[in-house]
Amino acid sequence: MFGLMVDEGIGFDEVSNFYSEVGGFEASLRIREMGNMLNDNFNILEELENLDIDEEDVEPFEIPSWTSERGGKVLVNVDSFGAVGDGVSDDTEAFRKAWDTACSTPKSVFLVPPGRSYLVNATKFKGPCADRLVVQIDGTIVAPAEPENWDPNLPRLWLDFSKLQGVAFQGNGVIDGSGRKWWASSCKKNKTNALTIESSSSIKVKGLTIQNSQQMNFVISKSDSVRIYGVQVSCPGDSPNTDGIHITGSTNVVLQDCKIGTGDDCVSIVNGSSAIKMKRIYCGPGHGVSIGSLGKDNSTAIVTKVVLDTAFLRETTNGVRIKTWQGGSGYVRGVRFENVRMEDVANPIIIDQFYCDSPKACQNQTSAVQISQIMYRNISGTTKSKEAMKFACSDTVPCSNIVLSNVNLERKDGTTAETYCNSAQGFNYGVVHPSADCLSSHDKAPILINQVESAEHIEPSKDHIVHTEL
Structure with missing residues (x-):
């Protein structure tokens, strides 16, 4: 250091x-x-x-046996409530009944057994529930493939878990959003997310695979103390708007040992999120690890205390990114990206305060989300972009206190990489390649x-x- x-x-x-x-x-x-x-x-x-997030044990407890009652656990098997598990019959009602029983029974296990495929429509799994509930998913849960068959009363939700405390989600099963026909109509309006955990606390998620989401794969919303471990997210690289893990309005969240490949951000962190740590993350394909977008429609956004420690990004369209719209307000403050290896990544390090995800040109505006205290340390690899580092900051609300330490990014084709700065202030320590002399602050002191x-x-x-x- x-x-x-x-x-x-x-x-x-x-x-x-x-x-x-x-x-x-x-x-x-x-x-x-x-x-x-x-x-x-x-x-x-x-x-x-000193910016770091306390990392508790993310290993949920294991359940020793699947007899009806063992080790103090009460097994609630969806098959016992009429689920067929052939991937064709509608098992939604069986899941709802099993949930009601498991949720109201202390020390219960809501079991989706292995070797079967369960067709489930949009469903809300509401708490609060009795103590020490485990959601054990070892089979496959699939969504309806036809968008027109979707419940119009639940346009943005498929599997929605809310108001839970101390629940563990685990297993070797698959949550499959059957999103291919949704992707053909890439508009974000009324597209559903696959798995959502909202308004919950002390949640653990281990080992699940989430794939082919209609839009976002896994959303953590308005929650606190969430541990996500060994989760895999998989969507084709050309599937639109399929963010891997999306964190909004949440605090004290740890993602660890996750492998994510999507058609959008591998991880996206947006307004109201604080104390977020990502450790040992594999990303690709996808749009990288992003804070934002923030400030759309002149909104206020605040994101603080974010750490990415140890990641490998391969063939992504961005590396580590902060993106904000013109006209917003609020701030992003206290972020550290470190120990990141990139292979053939476009835009490895980017701050974009002129983000515009709109079919029409965005209007120039003077207000902006303020970005400060951002550290990039021990970042290396190859890029397909001429600009390996890009700090495109607001003219009226400049980025401040950007710290670069031990950064080495090379063009894959052997040509010279560059750094672009606009209204960006910061300083360098250790080796920084390409040079970031365009950062406007403390390079003036020697002069x-x-x-x-x-x-x-x-x-x-x-x-x-x-x-x-x-």
């Missing part, structure tokens, strides 16, 4: 006083300004380095020093600035 320390032996006050005596008041002010900027750098780095040295023909000691490992 790189930082700046000011040696107590020769501080900025002493240097400033020296310049004041021999070089005038203006030089003294410039040295003080540089000292303040370096100390600010140190403070910002310290804040970002001020050089100007003073040239004017006064004096070389002050540089011992007061020490680069060190924190």
Whole structure:
């Protein structure tokens, strides 16, 4: 971890006083300004380095046997409530009845048994439920393939779990959204999401596969303390709007050891989300790992404390991205992307404050979501884009305190990669390739020093600035 320390032996006050005596008041002010900027750098780095999310054990407890009652568990098998499991018969009512029983019974297991395929229409699985409920999915749950057969009263929901506390979802089963005919009409309006967990807390999800969603695959909404472990998400790379895991209005969420391939963002984090940690994430195909979009229709959006630690992205259309619309307000603050390897990725590092996902051109507006305290560390790989790093920030609300440390991105075809900046302020530590000298803030400090040295023909000691490992 790189930082700046000011040696107590020769501080900025002493240097400033020296310049004041021999070089005038203006030089003294410039040295003080540089000292303040370096100390600010140190403070910002310290804040970002300490930015981490408590990571609890994400392993849900295992259930030892599937007898009707074993180890204190009560088995509630959907087959016992009339489910056929042939993939053709409508098993929705059997699932509803089984849920009502499991939800009201302490220490119960809602079981979708292996080796069968259950056709289930849009269903709400509501809580609150009795203590220590386990949802064990070992079979396959499939959605109706025809959009016209969808319940018009539930246009955006397929499997919706709400108002739960302390529930574990686990198993080796598959949730299949049968989305192919939905994809043919790529408009987002009235398209359903596959699995939603909302207004819930202390939730664990382990081992499930979610695939072929009509739109978003897995949504975490208005929830707290969610642990997602070993989940796989799979959709074709050309399936529109099929975000892998979408987090909205939620706090204290950990995604770990997940493999995601979609036609949209592998992970998307939007308004009202805080304390989000992603660890050991595989992404591809897809649009990368995104914060946003935020600020659409002049809305206010806030996202804070986000960490991505250890990820591999392959052949995605973006790497790590923050995207906001013009005209929004609010802020994105305290984000760290680190230990990320990319292979043939377009736009590996991108902040886009001119995002416009609209058939019409978006109107230029002066207000914007403020982006600050963003760290990119230990990021390497190859890109198909000329601009390996792009910081396209608002002219009126610039990005601030962008930190780059040990970044090495090369063009796959061997040509030179570049960095683009617009209204972006920050600084670099360690190796940064391609160069990010276009960041507008602290690269000015050495220029001020050089100007003073040239004017006064004096070389002050540089011992007061020490680069060190924190």
